[in-house]
Amino acid sequence: MTTATIAPKTTMQRFLDTVEKVGNMVPHPIVIFLILIGIVIALSAVLGLFGTAVTYERINPDTHKIEAASTAIQSLLTIDGIRFMYSSLIPNFMSFTAVGLMIVAMIGAGVAEESGLVTTLIRKLVIVSPHWALTYILAFVGILASIAADAGYLVLIPLAGIAYLAVGRHPVAGLALGFAAVAGAFTVNMLIKPLDAVLVEFTNDAARLVDPNRTIGLASNLWFSIASVLFLTVIIAFITDKMISPRLGTYDPKLAAEGTVTEQGAVLSEAESRGLRFAGFGLLGLIAVFCLLTLPAGAPLRNPITGELIGNSPFMNGLIALIMLMFLVTGWAYGVGAGTLKTLAEVIAAIEKSIKSMGGTIFLFFVLSQFVAYFTYTNIGTVMALSLSGVLQAANIGALPLLLGFIVVVAIIDLLLTGAIAKWAIFAPVFVPLLMKLGVEPEAVLAAYRIGDSPMNAITPLNAYFALVVGFIQRYDRNAGVGTVVSLMLPYVVWMFVLWTALFAVWKMLGLPWGL
Secondary structure, eight states: OOHHHHSOOOHHHHHHHHHHHHHTTSOOHHHHHHHHHHHHHHHHHHHHHTTOEEEEEEEOTTTOOEEEEEEEOOOTTSHHHHHHHHHTHHHHHHTOHHHHHHHHHHHHHHHHHHHTHHHHHHHHHHHHSOGGGHHHHHHHHHHHGGGGTTHHHHHHHHHHHHHHHHTTSOHHHHHHHHHHHHHHTTTOOSSOOHHHHHHHHHHHHHHTTTOTTOOOOTTTTHHHHHHHHHHHHHHHHHHIIIIIHHHHOSOOGGGSOTTOOOOOOSSOOHHHHHHHHHHHHHHHHHHHHHHHHHSSTTOTTSOTTTOOSSSSSHHHHTHHHHHHHHHHHHHHHHHHHHTSOOSHHHHHHHHHHHHHTTHHHHHHHHHHHHHHHHHHHHTHHHHHHHHHHHHHHTTOOOHHHHHHHHHHHHHHHHTTOOOHHHHHHHHHHHHHHHHHTTTOOHHHHHHHHHHHTSGGGGTOTTSTTHHHHHHHHHHHOTTOOHHHHHHHHHHHHHHHHHHHHHHHHHHHHHTOOOOO
């Protein structure tokens, strides 16, 4: 038994162990969501019986005009509600984009993993990187992964686990690090991404309620976002090294699920090195093709109207295709060079294997999609969000306390409504005009929203990828469950939320520019 294993546990570690133990006593995630579906049905019936409703102003996402709206709780036990539950079973599942995104990503990732490219590439990274820097590199890349929308969940998180395993550290700590980086800092980046365009447009629509000539640009939060990325990288890495890794101790490969690779060689073989060279050639070829598709004026993957490449363009909207092709091409090229995948039949078999491994996850997503659809149909989340925002609006406090209260309200609502765009369509016309009248610039309100909407993503079971992370962890610890993930993510969520909010407050008090 190692020193890390027998060292006395801190109060925080004992608390997290209790959270994990209690959390793992809950039923299987599928059972949990079936129970939640029953609760939503019953609650909608009760609230609908009492005619619970709210009236508010919102931004029409099609016309971008402010319109009055009234939202009432819709019961699922009415004639219309029963019809909805019966007829929407398949549409709910088919419209759950996480399923399609996961399958497409795994087509390429399966080839890269089966060929050995993923593990070899991570081992190469480990060999050339200073040991102390690995955690910071993974945290930084994980935050930037949001430029590829949700693909970071499917790519970066499992890679972080493999990287930690390669250096002899607990792979579950790597998975926790990846999840915290991808989910907990999802709304900020060092680059402009498609989400920014939507959030900024809604902000401008709301700002015009006070000043018809007031607008902000796509880079209006750029400086704060860049600072946040660097700040959160340090926080996530520090928590991983000082709290998560010591708590997990030394990894025991006997805990791994059957078929999980838990041993990594320290030195690359000649075949592996040749495979990496072939993968590099394949990547260069793919880059050359995409340069032809994106760089020339009028290229197919540019916006056909504006000609822009970054923002609302076919290239950015279909970025998951590039990621899939990148792993597929480089994985196959590596397989040819290393001798692990030589024929097309072997490549197809690798894809089939990766798809088959997702059977349990796909079934979980089926149940989860029904819950999300029923919860959305009832309007319970919308009514709760508007009720909380109304209380905060009527609090009659100063600008900075109101901004901080706004961050807290958004964070609470994010446990129930995880969509950043849907929430901002509701919150923007309420808080942007309110705070502008108090002398707060719209850029500051949007920056506050980014903070409130991010850290809770790593702890809410309503995150479409929460269950997927449970599956990732179970590969290395077959006894893990929902409680394991919650206990791992709590330190990240608490400290990211508190310190990031503190950074925002200091930024605001110093009057620093939010962006361009």
